[in-house]
Amino acid sequence: MADTTRYEGEPYDAGPVAALRRIAFLLERGREDTYKVKAFRGAAATILPMPTDEVAAAVEHGTLAKLPGIGASSAEVITEAVRGVVPRRLARLEQEHGGPLTEGGHDLRARLRGDLHSHSDWSDGGSPIEEMAFTAIELGHEYQVLTDHSPRLTVAHGLSAERLARQLDVVDAVNEHLAGAGFTLLKGIEVDILDDGSLDQTDELLARLDVRVASVHSKLKMERDAMTRRMVAAVRNPFTNVLGHCTGRLVTGGRGTRPPSQFDARAVFEACAENDVAVEINSRPERRDPPTQLLELARDIGCLFSIDSDAHAPGQLDFLVYGAERAEAAGIDPDRIVTTWPRDRLLAWADPQAARG
Ligand SMILES: [Zn+2]
């Protein structure tokens, strides 16, 4: 992202909505608690549709905090931005969370054109579809795939066939608005791999999508042979494009830790290579999936890879560099990483009608 570092007290002409959005972005990128982020995103949503002079009048009369969703800290940010100085909160967060996230991986990150895995508030993400798209554009992406969860994952408000069909119309509408931005929001799903290896959505809907990430979210402790059969069956499904966070492990973070699922990684990755399915390098710091040994095994087998953010909030779309750092360290050829490909090449690869092999 371009250097947008702001210093306290400097002139500021981007306006209060931009200030609030940037603060929320930095909080999410810095993995701060969601309730803090909500305060700023909510305030941005409140003032976005208001005429500028109405916002200015509320600042003058000190009545900002009477507006829905605006508390003391967001009112302070709005006031400073309206008065044309860099908000103190923004300056502080730029210092704290605006710097590089990693030491390495920046060259490879610069080659990434998009991201195949992200969630909106239609499933368990925190922001609306359009906000995810705007932020992806700001990060310089050519494409972002929206991959909300499938029906079986009820805890994450997985989308029924009916809701997914409705979401596809929303994606069309967002793209119409963004025409000319050099960006496409692509249609996708993170589809659950069911116990028998089948996918948790109808073929009719899977066929209407651009990209499908298939992931295991249940029975992660399944016995090794059964898990191997389950994953291989999912990888062989002609609709599967990406095998999401293959071991399911959690290495750190608020959800605690979780050991990796047990399966015959060689058999699963060989199936990926045979079926042109990309092994996901999941960039979330608490996942770091696949673990390094498996990443190197998949590399040696000749798999394709997809470096994905698995973002559940706009600021998390910037997590890609974490995955890029690991891929670079493992010496993975950038041309084997499908997210370095231009949109048309990516779409041709992901098309289930295309020849495989
Ligand atoms: Zn997942």
Ligand SMILES: [Zn+2]
């Ligand atoms: Zn996900």
